Structure formats: C-alpha cells, structure tokens
Amino acid sequence: MTGSEASISEILARLVAVTSFDDVAAHAHEGKRSILNFLATALGSSADPAVAMAMATLAPLGGPPACSVIGRDERLDLLGAAFVNAVSANLLDFDDTHLETIIHPAAPVAAAALALAETHGCSGRDVLTAFILGVDVECRIGSAVSPGHYARGWHITSTCGVFGAAAASGKLLGLPAEKITHALGIAASQSAGLVENLPSAAKNVSVGNAARNGIFAALLAQNGYEAAPRSIEGPLGWARAMGDVLDLERLIRGLGRDWEIAANTYKPYPAGIVFHSVIDGCLKLRTRLAIDAVESVTVSGSPLLLARGDREVRNERDARVSIHHCAAVALLIGAAGVSEFSQDAVFRPDIVAFRKKVRAELDLALPDGASRVIIRLKSGEEFGETVVAARGSLSDPLSDADLEAKLRAALRQSGSPWNGECIIAAVWRLDELADMSSLLRHPRPAVAARGAR
Amino acid sequence: MTGSEASISEILARLVAVTSFDDVAAHAHEGKRSILNFLATALGSSADPAVAMAMATLAPLGGPPACSVIGRDERLDLLGAAFVNAVSANLLDFDDTHLETIIHPAAPVAAAALALAETHGCSGRDVLTAFILGVDVECRIGSAVSPGHYARGWHITSTCGVFGAAAASGKLLGLPAEKITHALGIAASQSAGLVENLPSAAKNVSVGNAARNGIFAALLAQNGYEAAPRSIEGPLGWARAMGDVLDLERLIRGLGRDWEIAANTYKPYPAGIVFHSVIDGCLKLRTRLAIDAVESVTVSGSPLLLARGDREVRNERDARVSIHHCAAVALLIGAAGVSEFSQDAVFRPDIVAFRKKVRAELDLALPDGASRVIIRLKSGEEFGETVVAARGSLSDPLSDADLEAKLRAALRQSGSPWNGECIIAAVWRLDELADMSSLLRHPRPAVAARGAR
Numbered sequence: 052m053t054g055s056e057a058s059i060s061e062i063l064a065r066l067v068a069v070t071s072f073d074d075v076a077a078h079a080h081e082g083k084r085s086i087l088n089f090l091a092t093a094l095g096s097s098a099d100p101a102v103a104m105a106m107a108t109l110a111p112l113g114g115p116p117a118c119s120v121i122g123r124d125e126r127l128d129l130l131g132a133a134f135v136n137a138v139s140a141n142l143l144d145f146d147d148t149h150l151e152t153i154i155h156p157a158a159p160v161a162a163a164a165l166a167l168a169e170t171h172g173c174s175g176r177d178v179l180t181a182f183i184l185g186v187d188v189e190c191r192i193g194s195a196v197s198p199g200h201y202a203r204g205w206h207i208t209s210t211c212g213v214f215g216a217a218a219a220s221g222k223l224l225g226l227p228a229e230k231i232t233h234a235l236g237i238a239a240s241q242s243a244g245l246v247e248n249l250p251s252a253a254k255n256v257s258v259g260n261a262a263r264n265g266i267f268a269a270l271l272a273q274n275g276y277e278a279a280p281r282s283i284e285g286p287l288g289w290a291r292a293m294g295d296v297l298d299l300e301r302l303i304r305g306l307g308r309d310w311e312i313a314a315n316t317y318k319p320y321p322a323g324i325v326f327h328s329v330i331d332g333c334l335k336l337r338t339r340l341a342i343d344a345v346e347s348v349t350v351s352g353s354p355l356l357l358a359r360g361d362r363e364v365r366n367e368r369d370a371r372v373s374i375h376h377c378a379a380v381a382l383l384i385g386a387a388g389v390s391e392f393s394q395d396a397v398f399r400p401d402i403v404a405f406r407k408k409v410r411a412e413l414d415l416a417l418p419d420g421a422s423r424v425i426i427r428l429k430s431g432e433e434f435g436e437t438v439v440a441a442r443g444s445l446s447d448p449l450s451d452a453d454l455e456a457k458l459r460a461a462l463r464q465s466g467s468p469w470n471g472e473c474i475i476a477a478v479w480r481l482d483e484l485a486d487m488s489s490l491l492r493h494p495r496p497a498v499a500a501r502g503a504r
Numbered sequence: 505m506t507g508s509e510a511s512i513s514e515i516l517a518r519l520v521a522v523t524s525f526d527d528v529a530a531h532a533h534e535g536k537r538s539i540l541n542f543l544a545t546a547l548g549s550s551a552d553p554a555v556a557m558a559m560a561t562l563a564p565l566g567g568p569p570a571c572s573v574i575g576r577d578e579r580l581d582l583l584g585a586a587f588v589n590a591v592s593a594n595l596l597d598f599d600d601t602h603l604e605t606i607i608h609p610a611a612p613v614a615a616a617a618l619a620l621a622e623t624h625g626c627s628g629r630d631v632l633t634a635f636i637l638g639v640d641v642e643c644r645i646g647s648a649v650s651p652g653h654y655a656r657g658w659h660i661t662s663t664c665g666v667f668g669a670a671a672a673s674g675k676l677l678g679l680p681a682e683k684i685t686h687a688l689g690i691a692a693s694q695s696a697g698l699v700e701n702l703p704s705a706a707k708n709v710s711v712g713n714a715a716r717n718g719i720f721a722a723l724l725a726q727n728g729y730e731a732a733p734r735s736i737e738g739p740l741g742w743a744r745a746m747g748d749v750l751d752l753e754r755l756i757r758g759l760g761r762d763w764e765i766a767a768n769t770y771k772p773y774p775a776g777i778v779f780h781s782v783i784d785g786c787l788k789l790r791t792r793l794a795i796d797a798v799e800s801v802t803v804s805g806s807p808l809l810l811a812r813g814d815r816e817v818r819n820e821r822d823a824r825v826s827i828h829h830c831a832a833v834a835l836l837i838g839a840a841g842v843s844e845f846s847q848d849a850v851f852r853p854d855i856v857a858f859r860k861k862v863r864a865e866l867d868l869a870l871p872d873g874a875s876r877v878i879i880r881l882k883s884g885e886e887f888g889e890t891v892v893a894a895r896g897s898l899s900d901p902l903s904d905a906d907l908e909a910k911l912r913a914a915l916r917q918s919g920s921p922w923n924g925e926c927i928i929a930a931v932w933r934l935d936e937l938a939d940m941s942s943l944l945r946h947p948r949p950a951v952a953a954r955g956a957r
Binding site: 101113203204205239244246248252253254257260274282 | 741
C-alpha cells in the first residue's frame with residue numbers, strides 16, 4: 052500500500068459515514084435478531100455477581116446515571132452502562148458468534164450503541180444502522196487477521212470489538228468520515244484482551260472495555276483528538292504489533308454490498324461455540340444407549356477445540372469451555388442450558404465422575420466447529436456421531452421463535468423484573484421506534500403482571 | 505515453569521504486599537525526584553489543548569470531582585483525574601525514562617497513586633512506597649520483554665505502565681497479595697498502546713488508560729474480580745500474544761533488593777530520549793563554527809534512532825521525535841527547551857530550511873542512545889562530535905536543582921496558577937506528609953504573590 056492510498060481506518064470510516072438505513076434495510080431483520088439475542092443474554096446474566104461487582108466498582112466513580120443497566124433497576128453513566136451491559140451480554144459466552152472469526156459481535160457494539168442512543172435520543176433506525184455498521188467493521192478487521200490472531204492469545208471479541216463500538220458510536224454521534232477515521236485509530240490504541248484470561252472475570256474487563264473505549268474513542272475524536280493515519284496497518288501499528296499480517300483483500304471484499312451481520316449466529320447452549328457440535332453429538336447419541344453402561348467417551352476435533360477445551364474444570368467458566376463438561380451434561384442430563392453450566396452442575400458428583408470418562412483427541416481432518424463423539428460401552432459396543440454443522444450455525448440457524456424463547460428463559464433464570472414481552476415486541480418494531488430509549492426505559496411489567504410472576 | 509511454581513503475577517504481587525517504606529527508604533529520594541519531575545511535566549502541559557479536550561470529554565461523564573487535575577482549577581473523579589494527569593505528564597515526552605526499556609515510568613504510576621491518595625487520604629510514605637513498587641513492577645516486566653516489545657510496535661509506557669499502576673493502586677488500597685495478583689492479571693487484559701500512534705493524540709489515550717485502568721484493575725480485584733493465574737506468562741497470555749518471550753531471569757533478578765527506580769532518568773529536553781545525544785552533540789559543535797557556513801549535517805545512530813527519528817515534520821509531535829528538528833534547533837538557536845518544540849518553532853522558516861540540511865545515517869557500531877554528528881561547512885571543512893552518554897542519562901544525571909528549575913520553567917511556560925515553590929518544598933518532605941492530598945489541594949500562590957507574577 053503506497054502513501055497516497057486511503058488507509059484502512061479511512062476506508063472503513065467512509066463506509067460508516069455514507070451508509071444510511073436504506074442501504075442496510077435488507078439486513079435490518081438480522082440486526083433485530085442480533086439485538087434480541089444480545090438483550091436475552093444480558094438479561095440472563097443481569098443478576099450475576101460479576102455484574103454486581105462491576106457496578107459496585109463503577110457506580111461510586113461514575114457521573115449522572117443516564118443509562119439503563121439491562122435487566123436491573125439501577126442505572127449508570129454512559130461509559131459505565133456500556134461497560135456493564137457488554138459484560139453481562141458476554142458473561143456466559145451465550146451471545147452471538149461470527150463463525151469465521153469467533154467474534155461475539157453484539158456485546159461491544161450493541162452495548163455502546165444502546166447506551167449512546169439513550170443519552171442522545173437516537174431512533175431505532177439510527178441504532179440498527181450503527182449496529183450493523185459496527186458489526187461490519189469489527190468482523191472485517193477480525194476476518195483480516197483470522198485465524199492467527201485468536202490462536203496467538205488475543206480475545207478477538209475484545210480486540211476487534213473496540214473498533215466496532217467506535218464505528219457505531221461515531222455513526223450515532225453523526226461524526227464526519229474524518230473524525231470516524233480518528234476514532235478507529237484511537238480504538239487501535241485501546242485494543243486489548245487475552246484468551247488466557249477467558250476462564251476468569253478478567254475476560255469481562257476486556258469485553259466491557261471494548262464497548263466503553265469504543266464510545267470513548269468516538270467522543271475524543273468528536274472533541275478533536277486525532278490518530279496516526281495508518282494506526283491499523285502501519286509499520287508500528289495495530290496489526291504488526293499484534294503479530295498479524297492483514298489480509299487486505301478479505302477486509303475490503305464486498306464492502307458496502309455484503310454485510311457481516313448476515314453471517315451472525317446465535318447459540319442454543321451457553322458454552323463456547325466450538326463445543327456446540329460436541330453437545331449436539333452427545334444429545335443424539337443419548338437416545339441410543341443406556342448412560343449407566345458407558346465406559347468411555349472420546350471426543351475428536353480440530354486443534355482449536357482441543358486448545359480451548361481440554362482442561363480441568365474448577366468453576367463455571369471452565370465448564371463452559373470444557374469438552375468434558377459439555378459431553379457429560381448432554382449425555383447425563385440431556386440438556387445444556389444455563390442450569391447445566393451453573394455452579395451446582397459443575398460440582399454435582401455424578402457430573403464430576405462422568406467428566407472423567409471423557410477423553411479429547413486431535414483429528415486434523417475435522418474442521419473448526421466440527422467434532423466426532425465415540426461412546427464405548429462396558430460391553431465393548433461403540434456408538435459414534437459426527438457433527439459438522441451444529442445447531443445454531445449458519446446452516447441450522449435458530450428461528451425467531453427460538454430467540455424469543457431464549458429471552459424468556461433468560462428472564463426466568465435471572466429473576467429480572469424487566470418485561471420480556473415488552474422488549475420482544477419493541478425489538479421486532481425497532482425500525483419504527485422514534486426514540487430508542489423507550490425500549491430500555493420502561494420495560495417493567497405492569498404491577499398486576501408483576502404480582503403474577 | 506511447572507504448574508506448582510508461583511506465577512509472575514504472584515511473585516510480583518507478594519513483593520508489593522510485603523514491602524514497607526523502610527524497605528525502600530534508601531530510594532525515597534530518587535522517588536521524590538521522579539515525582540518532582542512528573543509534576544513538572546504535568547504542570548508544563550496543563551494548559552495544552554490535548555489536556556483540555558480530554559477533560560471536556562470526561563468531565564460530563566464523570567462522578568464526584570474528588571481529585572486534582574495537576575496545574576488546573578477544575579477537578580475530576582478518581583479515574584478521570586488519573587487519566588488526565590498521566591496524559592499531561594507524558595504529553596511532550598519530557599517525563600522520566602527508564603533507559604533499559606524506554607519506559608516513562610512515572611506517568612502511569614504517579615498519576616494513579618496521587619489520585620488514589622487524594623480519595624483515600626494516604627500519607628506521603630504510602631505514596632512513595634507504592635510509587636517505587638509500581639515503577640519496579642512495570643520496569644521489570646518491561647525489561648523482560650525488551651527490546652523486542654517496543655520494536656514490534658508496542659508503546660511500552662502504556663503496555664507495561666498499566667501493571668505498574670495496578671501494583672501501586674493495590675498497595676495503596678492495602679490489598680493482600682492474592683488480590684494484587686488478580687489486579688495484575690486484570691491489568692494484562694487491559695494492556696494496549698501503539699508506537700504508530702506516537703505522533704498523534706491517540707498516544708495520550710493509551711498512556712492515560714494505563715493509569716486509569718491500573719486503578720480500575722485494583723478496584724475490581726478489591727471487589728472480587730479475579731484473573732487467570734498465568735495471565736502474563738501462560739500459553740495464551742500477555743507475553744505470547746504480544747509476541748514476546750519473557751526473560752524470566754531478568755524479571756526477578758535482585759527482586760526486593762535492587763530497585764528499578766534507581767535506574768530512572770530525567771530529561772533536560774522535551775524530545776524523545778534517543779535524540780538527546782543528538783542535541784548534546786549539536787550544542788557542543790555550535791560553539792566551534794558559524795551557522796551560516798553550514799552546508800550539511802549528518803547524524804549517525806543505531807537502528808532505533810533512525811526508525812524513530814528519520815521522519816517528515818508536520819507538527820510539534822513529529823518535531824519531538826525528529827533527528828532533523830532536534831539538530832536544527834540545537835544548532836540554530838542553541839537551545840532545546842519547550843519553546844524550541846512549539847508550533848512556532850516547527851514552522852519557523854529558518855528552522856524548516858535548516859532541517860533540510862540534516863541527513864540521518866545508520867551506524868550499527870553505535871549503541872542505542874548514542875549518536876555522532878558531523879557538520880560539513882560550505883568550505884568543505886568538517887567538524888564532528890560523538891555523544892554516548894547524553895546529559896540527563898545515568899552517568900550525567902540532572903541535579904535536584906536542575907529538576908526544580910525544570911518545574912519552575914514548566915510553570916512559566918504553561919501559565920498555571922499553581923505555586924511551584926510550595927510544590928517543590930512539599931515533594932522534598934514527602935515522607936513527612938501525613939496526608940498526601942495536602943500536596944495537591946492547596947498549591948495556589950497567596951493572593952499577593954499571585955498578583956506579583
């Protein structure tokens with residue numbers, strides 16, 4: 052790339068600046084599905100101690116509580132609310148997944164966009180447009196550095212999410228392309244987050260920061276802060292420092308015509324996406340045999356599956372990225388919902404014992420996301436199941452009704468006082484909402500309904 | 505490192521938890537010198553538009569304005585003040601330098617420690633101890649990944665500063681070793697900042713975040729957030745993701761006995777540290793020749809000097825990391841203070857013209873920080889000067905009086921209403937201050953004195 056060509060930040064910023072709702076209207080429904088799924092997972096985790104701890108840390112330091120914390124009565128300032136809502140949406144790894152990159156696109160972008168929409172009185176169309184653009188920016192940058200980026204230890208939802216949040220925020224603030232360019236460059240200097248920290252609360256910090264710092268980048272750019280022109284692709288810029296060689300062709304392929312939101316997927320199970328085929332395989336096998344007769348379970352998969360999932364299980368976070376736990380609950384209980392990854396399930400003696408029967412094995416012939424489960428009975432008999440496209444993947448997507456059910460189940464799980472039916476109805480007519488904040492400000496059940504819960 | 509050995513976070517956290525003021529008392533004076541220099545550079549930049557823009561962004565979103573913004577009347581909340589004070593201290597690259605790593609140690613650590621001291625009523629001894637420990641942690645981690653880390657594009661003051669700020673904050677909060685361990689792990693997930701962005705305001709963002717996020721990490725750990733045990737050295741942790749192989753021997757060498765603060769240095773010139781030998785050489789040569797007679801200037805140095813300094817000068821930030829500008833002002837004006845790197849100086853026609861006479865040349869025989877200046881006159885006559893240890897380096901350190909003069913000059917430059925003599929006196933007796941905040945809360949000149957300025 053010569054000095055006279057547009058930089059990556061400029062190319063992406065121009066897209067963000069010029070794109071209108073009409074340009075992305077064909078993808079508005081997928082945007083709504085993503086936002087519904089985001090709200091479902093944020094509601095589901097809204098009572099989690101990790102959310103409460105983050106709020107306890109931020110509330111005394113924060114400014115005017117102008118923004119909703121999803122599922123809760125307390126409110127926080129703009130940056131604090133964006134942080135906490137991204138944390139809760141991503142907490143259980145139950146949010147959406149862009150399969151090419153394993154980015155969870157909505158948590159950083161929707162958390163930033165919804166908080167800004169509340170303080171700036173944006174319409175539902177504004178939010179949908181900004182959200183789709185933010186997802187496009189984060190997933191395009193992520194695709195250009197995949198699969199090496201994640202494999203090297205970068206938590207790609209955090210490291211690329213900050214670009215998406217900056218893009219969406221710049222759009223909602225109505226910044227011109229030049230200032231969005233700077234916002235993306237400022238985002239590059241805030242890009243952080245480690246895979247090593249995934250089984251700990253430190254993961255939440257980088258995901259929350261991605262949303263918070265994306266808004267911060269856009270506000271700084273609005274107020275006059277600038278970034279180096281080639282902060283992403285320059286010789287001492289983001290990609291080189293991160294250890295990546297950018298696939299520029301992938302980054303700009305179909306820009307403004309093809310939208311990454313179309314490749315978004317939603318999870319039926321609150322486990323790492325690569326474990327979904329393991330769960331599917333086990334659920335299928337379960338109907339064919341008596342669990343008491345199982346001697347051993349062998350799960351084969353790609354290096355990604357084994358690198359992430361062949362681990363000791365000491366807590367709920369481990370369980371959600373454990374081959375052994377996913378196989379155990381699917382086979383023993385026949386389900387893999389939020390309850391099956393709770394602390395009770397992690398330490399339930401029969402599950403602990405069954406996890407020990409599960410062995411992980413590398414199979415280089417299997418693509419990422421696929422797995423083969425072979426169950427050997429004490430009799431010596433063997434049963435096998437290979438799943439390449441898991442439920443919830445692009446070729447077997449969750450339906451709108453599945454997503455609604457997921458939100459209702461999340462509300463029951465968390466005990467949040469928010470009104471699920473009101474939220475579901477508002478999301479489906481998001482493009483008609485004049486003021487987005489109406490979605491978040493009054494989602495309480497009527498008193499009678501509340502008493503009836 | 506086997507699973508049973510202590511992790512890097514644990515080793516450093518234990519040091520932080522067990523060390524008392526008495527253990528570091530022998531280095532208290534160097535700590536005071538560092539803090540004086542930090543206050544000098546923060547005061548000098550307190551009226552800079554970059555500081556004002558950051559305040560304009562943060563003030564409306566922030567909480568109770570409990571903390572001083574150095575050199576200004578307005579105050580900000582804890583996290584906001586830490587951000588802005590780190591920004592102003594580092595803005596002109598005029599702050600301290602740990603030469604082995606090129607870390608500016610004080611900006612992230614002192615900004616975090618002073619802000620926390622104000623909200624938590626800490627003593628001067630508490631602050632000195634926490635500061636020395638924070639500097640030790642950031643510089644040890646930085647040393648263990650140098651020189652590759654910076655060379656790859658990581659702005660090491662930002663990426664390692666967050667660890668130092670977390671360590672100092674954990675100490676001031678009185679956290680036990682276990683929670684400081686988590687704070688350091690949470691810091692790892694917030695480590696960010698790019699060399700590519702150095703010539704832009706985006707640099708400020710990563711430096712400010714290092715201070716802000718260090719406090720945030722410690723507060724989150726205090727409230728129960730945890731991190732992975734090996735977030736720094738694990739297979740998908742900080743060092744591997746950053747592209748580094750940790751030099752563990754260097755990281756722990758002399759831990760608790762040798763203190764990195766002893767290797768801190770202070771700049772006589774507000775330019776990148778590697779350009780100081782260029783300025784020294786030019787100042788020496790200037791006395792031996794008539795400037796009008798100069799035909800060309802050749803500056804030779806290591807790859808680091810050329811990588812950073814052989815650049816086009818478009819603004820003040822470029823000037824501070826330009827071989828050409830440093831040589832031009834030293835030779836033409838005979839000085840290299842804040843004025844010589846101002847916008848006026850950058851665009852002064854004679855300086856612009858003189859910069860074009862300067863050529864940079866690689867000399868692999870010269871160590872980092874050294875340079876050789878050869879001036880060729882129109883007559884063909886040549887003069888040369890090689891400087892290995894620049895003024896302000898460990899072998900030619902600034903005196904206490906030099907540091908006081910630097911603070912006074914900074915105050916004159918910025919026009920801040922803060923009282924320099926009051927600050928200088930308070931810093932020298934920092935170990936006697938019962939409440940640190942007295943240093944920052946009342947540093948105004950008396951009315952009469954103010955009128956006389």
